[in-house]
Amino acid sequence: MFSIDTGSGFWNPILWVLVIIIAFLMMYILRSLGRKDYRKTTEQIKPFLSGNPELEKDKMHVRGSNLYWGFRESLKGFYNVLLKLHSGNTSDYILWFVVIMAIFFIIIGVI
Amino acid sequence: MIFNIPFIAVAALIIIGLYAVIFRKNLIKTVIGITIIESGVNLFLITLGYREGGVPPIYTNLPEDVSIPRGMVLPVPQALTLTSIVIGVAVLALMLSLVIHIYRVYGTLDVRRIRRLRE
Amino acid sequence: MTSIEYIIDHSPALIIAIPLLGAFLTPLVSRLGSRIRNVFVIIVAMLTAFLVFLLASDVFSDGIRTYIFGSQDLTTPVVRILFEVDGISIFMAIISVLLSLLAAIYSWSFMKKYDGLDKYYTLLLLMTAGMLGMELTGDMFNFFVFLEITSISSCALIAFWTHKGEAVEAGFKYIVVSAVGALFVLFAVALLYGQYNALNIATLANTIQYSFLDKIAFVLLITALGMKAGLVPMHMWLPDSYSQAPSSVTLILVGATQASLYGVFRMCFTLYGGVFADGILSSMTVGWFIVVLALVTILIGVTMAIIQTDFKRLIAYAAVAELGYMFLGIGVGLTAMGTSYGKTALDGGVFHILNDALDVGLLFLVAGSIYYATKERDLDRMGGLARNMRYTSMFFIIGLLAVAGMPPMNGFASKLLIYESTYQLSPILSIIAILSSILLLAVFVKVFHSVFMGPELPRFRDVQEVPRSMLLAMGIIALIIIVIGLIPGIVVENIVQPAANSLVNHLDYISHVISIGGV
Amino acid sequence: MSEIVLKTIVGTIVLALFGIIFGLLYKGIDRKLSAHMQARVGPPIRQPFRDVMKLFTKENVIPRHAIPWIFNLAPLAGLVATISILLYIPIGGFEPILSGSGDLILILYLLIVPSLAMVVGGFASGSPYATVGAQREMVTMIAYEFPLAIIIVSIAWKLNQLGNVDVFALSTITANPVWNTASGPLGIIGFAILLIVLVIVTPGELSKIPFDAPEAETEIAGGLLVEYSGRNLAMFYLTDGVKTVIMASLIVVLFFPYNLSNILGITGVYTTYALDLIFYLLKVFLVILFSVTLIRVGVARLKIDQIVYTYWIPLTLLSLVGLVFIMWDGFVTVP
16 A cells, blocks of 8 residues: 555555665664764864865855766757757747647648 | 638738747737737637527517527627637736836847847 | 535635635735735635645545536536536646645745735735636636636736846746737637537537547647647746746746646547547557657756756756656557556656646745845855755755655656656657656756855855745645655555546546536 | 564665675775786785774764765765665575565666765765765766666566566566577677676766766865765765675676576575575676776776766667667567
8 A cells, every 4th residue: 555556666665764764773873883073173174175275165165057067068069959949039939839839730630 | 702701811810910929029019919819819709609690699689580599699709709808908918018117127129139038 | 415515515616716706805905914914815725725625535535526607507508617627627726726825825924025915915816716727627718718817817926026127028928928828729719619519628528520620729729738838849938937936936837837737638638538539530649749749848858957057947947857757647648548557657647747746846945945045046156055044955855856756755656657657658768757867866966066065155154044934835845745755655546546547537527517417 | 564564674684784794895805806907916805894994993074164964964874775775686596575665766766875975975075076076976877877777678678578567676577587588689689788788887886997087086086085084984985885786786686687596406495595695696796897896997087078978879879779679679579
């Protein structure tokens, strides 16, 4: 009753949560065997920058648009086309509507 | 053929309206285009309501020879058209007020320049 | 007849009437003070929600329920409006009313600083009435009227902050798109009326011939409602308006978009259901068309989301991708009509409507909270907010996991249904669906980093956690997400499958009207 | 109901210990072997155990820019999620404990969690190095998920085509080894291609060379782990070990689910289980040898956009070719 069955697989969250709870307890105990403390006043709490001087905080934060550079870089051609299509022009919105309507009508009319 | 004229007019109005929305650059013309489409659709509705030799659905001045309610025209299309016109007016007013606001902020009505939101 | 039965009997009418009446009473009530007005709006929304739940329990146990406005004698020609509530209608109504209620709660603090709030709340309730009307009505023209009510009020709400040019621009784009869409819906309605002299969906579905004009009407209906539901490439209005509306409004806009999606469902499966079932029009053709567009929707939605820098615009593109999953569910359900995996896909699609409303809704509310606290929407200018806004960041993590379909959140359950059924039609469908889910995860991890992580920025040092009413709204959604995630079997069995069954068994919808003497 | 609960509780405890011990053991073997391949002596095989012991005695520094609750929770969450996968995977001749409550898609998703935990932990440390590493990890994750999804769905599609139910369940997959489902050489080639792709996906999933741009010691100083120390780092260390075992087991389950006892025809409960377990451990070792150690020693690190390119263009196309072969194979034979 608690699980769902798709005909090709299944998923029972309750048992999984049980596993997670037990594993969490175990690992929490294991973790608590380790050393808890650290010296909070020394330089070791400073971020590691390979010895470079620490910048002001605004510049230490990697900006959102700089993330996933590698992804965007390898799909550059795709994105150039995609951004061109999103023109922001109201007329284009309606144009797309008419185009899809025409394509759909041709598909239904022909087949 | 003569009975098809309203339907040809409907098609023409809708196409003219779509043309105005898609290819005209001025926002007011876009609004006008939508209104033209709306007129086309309304014309279509009202044309559907026409029955040759029908009697208006008013009970008080019914001709003697017409049986009730067989000879009467069903007033549904007229009612639909009226509703649609009322809605159309509301949409038109809303669109025009937005155009006024856009003009205030952007200083232009050119649809190509009103696209701060894109990508 | 006990009073509760009496209320259930009239609840289809009351569900529309109460928010409609409440909407126009709001300006009067707000004379008494803003606090009383807020309480009044929340009470109206709660009352509506209560009635919807009452009706839902009745519909899920006793089947379809109709309500007749106008002449009760069904043998005379069309001088009445019929409301017909079946599984999918009430399923959608539950979602809409839940979103409205949460938006009303969220608005309490979120909109506090702005004026013109009596109009804001009027429009909010009007939009609720419009959405519920679209979902409950059994009449084509009435559907159009409610569609327009929803569009007009949501347009006014999108452009609520008229001093911002972008908001007005988004509002204008939205109204153009929805006016054109709605006019084509009306045109299709007129085409159908002209042929069959009927406006009732059941009557039309019973007599439909699939003539040439019916083909045109079908194309018009599906395309227009598809545009209003944000099907790529007609989705471009969606990020504009979702990102510019106040967050509480965006939450209901999700519901409004899904009401249009419901229209697609209703037209495909009920109005033209007989045409597909008899094989006059191959359901494969239409199904594959929707499947292909759904795949494009998913892919373009996520790939556009991943490069956005505006918080709400990013979520809006993610919402587009999520809509793609629902369309995938419908498309596969239509293509593989009658097979068990087609049914599973449809279940998944319907289940995903609920999950998407909750997940994306929660993320929009988080975005609103961030905006409320920092007056910032640009991801590049934020950072380190997890320190000051601990609850909000926790809600964001829940929303992130849910929207990316990570176990054990609700999104995983519905996506599992979709993955494990669509692959039987073509393996590539599941592959794209799985991949896009990971991309969605990446999208929100990016947001998570740029908003909540990083060093404490000096200008956000004094940022406070958002007020309680906003936390309450987010908390309720987060709770529902987790509960549905932990008991997906119960939800699917009791709510989703009846809804999906009511789509598949389109004859029930028709025969119910016949049984009470109609057609 | 209470029986399965009890089994789950005991199973979790046993499998967690199993996963951790063998994860560290295989890590030691891997290090020793790769050292020998590079003409070094290398550390002793028990070195990973010593490493963990040492980490437990070190200070657990939380850097100033970190967000403590996420910073501390992420390593733990990753390890816990990884351990939970072990309950869905058949080990040796044993039926998985939760065999009826989770399938391949679930495993696919749970495998994301440890990487996600590392990403979140990296972001939470508030260091630019860690952020760069974390976003690279995320990009790598996107990249390898495409071919991985193709592999999993192809196998399920094939099994479904043959009329099986519950095709995403690992019990169905082990009952029908993929090589037996192919009806001609085309299918065999298709599955072989998928196997090769999966072997190349594995180092990406485990952030090993050549796909270790997220950690890249030489350029971003350990990347997303740069600020981690002490017991938090130990958690990540253990996660890595367990994940290696899981990935190897997945390859074993998907492509080599044979048991020695069936082939040799051995009966007797204990000998069967013991023999199958040993055979399974051997298979896992061989998979690790090929997909981790050999690749790691043989090639150099790729740049992050090269990783995306490698996975999305050549490997995705390759696995699509495999899929097409398998589908073709199916259409040719199914009447």
